[in-house]
Amino acid sequence: MASKPNARQQIIDTAMKLFCVQGYHATGLNQIIKESSCPKGSLYYYFPEGKEELAVECISTIKNFVLEKWRINFEQTSNPVAAIQAHISDIIQDGKPSQFRGFMPFSFWMAAETCLISERLRSACQVVFNEWQQYIAQQLVNNGANDSSAAEISNVILSLVEGAFILAITHGDEKPLVNISRLVPSIVNGGPAS
Secondary structure, X not given: OOOOOOHHHHHHHHHHHHHXXXXXXOOOHHHHHHXXXXXXXXXXXXXXXXXXXXXXXXXHHXXXXXXXXXXXXXXXXXXXXXXXXXXXXXHHHHHHHHOOOOOOOHHHHHHHHHOOOOHHHHHHHHHHXXXXXXXXXXXXXXXXXXXXXXXXXXXXXXXXXHHHHHHHHHHOOOXXXXXXXXXXXXXXXXXXXX
């Protein structure tokens, strides 16, 4: 029998779901309180600075969740192309049943939406992309790429995944993700243009 999450985790889980479905600006604290079934005092006890502090925690939680997915895929194969394609496949499998309804890529719901209004949120988003990129780059280096090439390739891979995710959501179709998955071998093995 699974244990019930504590109030803090319930608030974070509810906020993440709402931020991902309807965005940061459209999500109010009262809605988070109501949908988490937690007392109002709990939210302010755990997040005394309010919505922005809660959003920073959500950003960190998502960062760790996605980083763990990257780790699992890279640990299951010594081939970085296969690991990246497996990660993209996981996104497709998660989103396809609902035609990507209820999904919002991190770059859209948080980075694009909030970076211009909050330095704190912008910094938190930078950490996310930096850690994901550094992890992928390190795996490429472990498989023979030089540091500079690995940094560029990992940046391109993240950019493509986030962009294709936005297109998949817009069209309700996995095709943009399938297309970039097919291009991963040439991106990883071809390296940057001279």
